[in-house]
Amino acid sequence: MSDLLIMTPGPTEVSEEVRRAMSRKITNPDLDPDFFDFYLDVSSKLQQILRTKNDVIIMSGEGILGLESACASLIEPGDRVLVLDNGIFGRGFADFADLYGAEVIRWEFPYNKEIDIDKLEAKLAEEHDFKFATFVHCETPTGVINNAEAITSLLNEYNILSVVDSVSAIGGVPIEVDNWGIDIILGGSQKCLSVPPGLTFMSVSDAAWEAVNNRKTAVRGYYTNLQLWQNWYEEKYFPYTQAVSDIYALDAALNKWLADKEVFKRHSKIASAVRHAIKESNLNLYAENGYSDTVTAIEIPEGISYQELNQLMTESHNVMIAASLGEFEDKLIRIGHMGENCYEEKLYRTLKAFDHSLRELGFGLNVELHKIFVNKMN
Numbered sequence: 001m002s003d004l005l006i007m008t009p010g011p012t013e014v015s016e017e018v019r020r021a022m023s024r025k026i027t028n029p030d031l032d033p034d035f036f037d038f039y040l041d042v043s044s045k046l047q048q049i050l051r052t053k054n055d056v057i058i059m060s061g062e063g064i065l066g067l068e069s070a071c072a073s074l075i076e077p078g079d080r081v082l083v084l085d086n087g088i089f090g091r092g093f094a095d096f097a098d099l100y101g102a103e104v105i106r107w108e109f110p111y112n113k114e115i116d117i118d119k120l121e122a123k124l125a126e127e128h129d130f131k132f133a134t135f136v137h138c139e140t141p142t143g144v145i146n147n148a149e150a151i152t153s154l155l156n157e158y159n160i161l162s163v164v165d166s167v168s169a170i171g172g173v174p175i176e177v178d179n180w181g182i183d184i185i186l187g188g189s190q191k192c193l194s195v196p197p198g199l200t201f202m203s204v205s206d207a208a209w210e211a212v213n214n215r216k217t218a219v220r221g222y223y224t225n226l227q228l229w230q231n232w233y234e235e236k237y238f239p240y241t242q243a244v245s246d247i248y249a250l251d252a253a254l255n256k257w258l259a260d261k262e263v264f265k266r267h268s269k270i271a272s273a274v275r276h277a278i279k280e281s282n283l284n285l286y287a288e289n290g291y292s293d294t295v296t297a298i299e300i301p302e303g304i305s306y307q308e309l310n311q312l313m314t315e316s317h318n319v320m321i322a323a324s325l326g327e328f329e330d331k332l333i334r335i336g337h338m339g340e341n342c343y344e345e346k347l348y349r350t351l352k353a354f355d356h357s358l359r360e361l362g363f364g365l366n367v368e369l370h371k372i373f374v375n376k377m378n
Contacts, residue, residue, distance in 0.1 A: 004314060007350045008322040009140050009168060009295035009336030010191040014249075018195055021252035022245045029242040036236050042247060045254040046201055049170065050185060052177035054203040057229050058250070060243040063167040063188030065224070066200035068096050070163045070184050072224035073212045074132055077101035082130040082160065086115050086146065087139030088326045089165060097134070100220060105130070111142055114290025117150045124154055131211070132161035132183070138169040141325045143297035143334065144290045145169060149180045156181045161208055167191055167200075171257060172267045172294040172338045183208040189246065192267075192294055194339035195253045198246040267293040270337050270347055273376040277351060277369045286332050294338035297324060299331065301363045306333055309357055316360075317353035344377050 006013055029035045043056040050056070059065055071093075075081065081102040083094045086109035097104045107123060109115050115135065133155050138145045148169075152162045161183045166175065170185070171192030177185055183205040189195035204212075204226065212219075212226055219225040228239040257263060271293040278285050278298055286297040300306060306323040313319050324332035335354075337347055352370035359365060 003318050005319045005346060005349060007319060007336055007341055007346065009334050009338065010188070011197050012190065012192075012194045012336060012338055013340040013346075014194055014196060015253070015256060015340055017256055018249045018252045021248040022196070024245070024248050026244040029244050030238060033236065035242075035244070036233055038251070039242065039247065040233055042251045042254065045251070045258060046187075047203070048258060049254070050175055050177045050187075050203050051179065052182075052203045054177065054205050055209070055229075056201060056203045057226070058199055058201045058242075058247060060198065060240065060246070061200055061223075062190075062197055063165075063186060063200045066186040066188070066202045067093070067163075067165055068099075069224040069226055070186065070202065071096040071100050071102075071134075072221045073219055073226035074161070074163070074184075074208070075100040075102045076215055076217050078103055079131045080105060080129060082107065082133035084115055084120070084133060084135035084146075084151070085109065086113070087111050087136055087144060088141045088328070089139055090134075090136040093134040093136075093163075093165070111139075112144070112286055112288050114144055115146045115151060117147060117154070120151065121154055124158055124160075128158035128160065130158075130160050132163055134163045134165070137164055137166035137175075137185075138173075138292050138294060140168040140295055140334070141297070141328055142286055142332070143292045143295045144287045145173065145292040145294075146290060148182065149176070152180045152182050161211060168292070168294055168338070171263070172342070173292075174264055177203055181205075189250055189253075192338040193250065193253045193257060194341075195249045196246070198243055199250055264293075267338070267342050269377065270342050270344065271296065273373050274335060274337060274347060274351070276376045277367075277372040280367050280372045281369060282364075282366045286328075294342075295334055295336050297328075297332045297334050300333055301358070304358065304361055304363055306330065308361060309333065312357045312360060313353050317357065319350050319353040321350065321354065344374070348374055 170187040189199035190197040
């Protein structure tokens with residue numbers, strides 16, 4: 001279906017500029033000296049988005065690769081790792097930490113709210129002997145965003161390194177890596193930057209590099225070993241052959257992002273209008289607070305199945321939205337308003353398709369979602 005509008009919270013729609021960039025003639029990235037300079041330039045553009053002077057690495061693989069690489073490179077058997085869990089992906093950090101032999105301590109918080117900073121502060125005052133802590137900036141399955149600045153500030157008070165999964169937030173909300181003192185932040189190509197899936201990237205602080213380099217045991221893995229990325233530019237050597245076309249695409253997307261002076265304002269305004277439309281209706285948002293500007297999660301009305309809704313929306317209206325994951329798979333639907341998805345006309349079309357499909361399936365909406373949305377935008 002050529003005009004299917006993909007309004008999922010990643011992968012997103014991809015612009016023509018990015019698609020054209022992928023068709024560029026490739027080179028041999030291991031031998032072409034110009035490619036090392038190009039890669040460094042792309043990394044510097046990511047530094048601008050992340051607001052950091054820390055090293056930035058671009059790796060060939062989906063966002064999970066960055067998450068696992070951070071765990072593999074930092075953890076030695078017996079290290080105490082704190083996992084802040086207020087969502088499916090936050091909880092999932094524990095599996096990777098356990099895989100590499102950490103003593104995992106998981107602090108649970110409600111999944112429909114952002115992490116309570118006061119409660120976190122109280123818990124850290126009682127217990128803070130951790131090598132590093134992990135948390136998810138934006139919990140995509142539930143549409144909840146956490147206060148990364150406040151969380152990292154607390155961790156830094158106790159010299160706890162931070163590993164932050166910001167895959168669904170980078171590019172859609174302001175991030176200040178250096179000012180907030182984030183040690184490792186992880187991103188992915190297919191979310192707010194609107195590049196096809198295939199790349200993960202991260203910034204690594206001096207403190208994180210020190211922890212990686214002062215290990216007493218070898219890193220368990222090769223592809224996930226961050227040590228191999230040190231001095232790549234000076235030595236003109238990559239640990240493995242880079243995905244040239246994917247990085248061309250990323251470069252084009254970063255150029256477009258950096259030229260867009262309204263990017264954060266647009267994400268915030270559209271997200272607010274989407275939530276307003278849902279709140280004005282007899283549908284329910286899942287989150288109670290900590291609303292993300294990149295994804296909105298909505299409770300599936302009783303008597304409606306995602307499978308039927310998705311089939312109707314895609315076949316009759318050419319719009320795709322997403323179910324959730326894990327225990328929320330049959331309970332929530334999600335609209336992605338990030339990157340190339342984050343434009344008024346696309347959300348209008350999405351909400352109109354959503355509205356009409358719900359009515360066709362027998363759910364009696366009390367308002368017209370798309371009209372409430374556009375009124376809020378104007």
